[in-house]
Amino acid sequence: MDAVLIIVLFILAAALNDRLGGKKKAPPRRKRPDSVLPPPVPQPWRAGQSAGDRPANRLGFPIPVLKHEPPEETGRVYREPGTLLQQQEEVCREEMQEREHRLAYARQRADAERRIRAAEQAAEQAVSAAAVPRSQRPDNGFSSLLRDPAAARQAIVLSEVLGKPKAYRWRTHR
Numbered sequence: 001m002d003a004v005l006i007i008v009l010f011i012l013a014a015a016l017n018d019r020l021g022g023k024k025k026a027p028p029r030r031k032r033p034d035s036v037l038p039p040p041v042p043q044p045w046r047a048g049q050s051a052g053d054r055p056a057n058r059l060g061f062p063i064p065v066l067k068h069e070p071p072e073e074t075g076r077v078y079r080e081p082g083t084l085l086q087q088q089e090e091v092c093r094e095e096m097q098e099r100e101h102r103l104a105y106a107r108q109r110a111d112a113e114r115r116i117r118a119a120e121q122a123a124e125q126a127v128s129a130a131a132v133p134r135s136q137r138p139d140n141g142f143s144s145l146l147r148d149p150a151a152a153r154q155a156i157v158l159s160e161v162l163g164k165p166k167a168y169r170w171r172t173h174r
Contacts, residue, residue: 146152 146155
């Protein structure tokens, strides 16, 4: 019971401390009498103004309208007559050059492959002409030793007898 009473008193003390002992408010700052605001930011021209509606510039007189000034922008790009046709012709020329380049590369690659294939066939013919059938090969005696198990066993025994002593052999583990 004493523990519950202590907890309740602690909660009440914390609540009163929050209410009464909070952070004090800072006094509002006073404006200095010598402070001056900066001048207002100049506004850009409105998008809807045309060349004739331009305000006078800083020189003190309005900018004159040019005689052959291009028409006002209406969201589309102004093009001189014939430019679109010239651009299409240029794109067509570039496509033709690229196509010719690809065809030349394909021809060059096919020629190289043909030469490589011919060289491989010549090498295969040379190897097949140089190859001797088994029946015509000279017998060196080793192939007859390895044909039956008894001869293989005898070859192993001979290698042990005639080879290096075991102490002089290179060991894999040290």
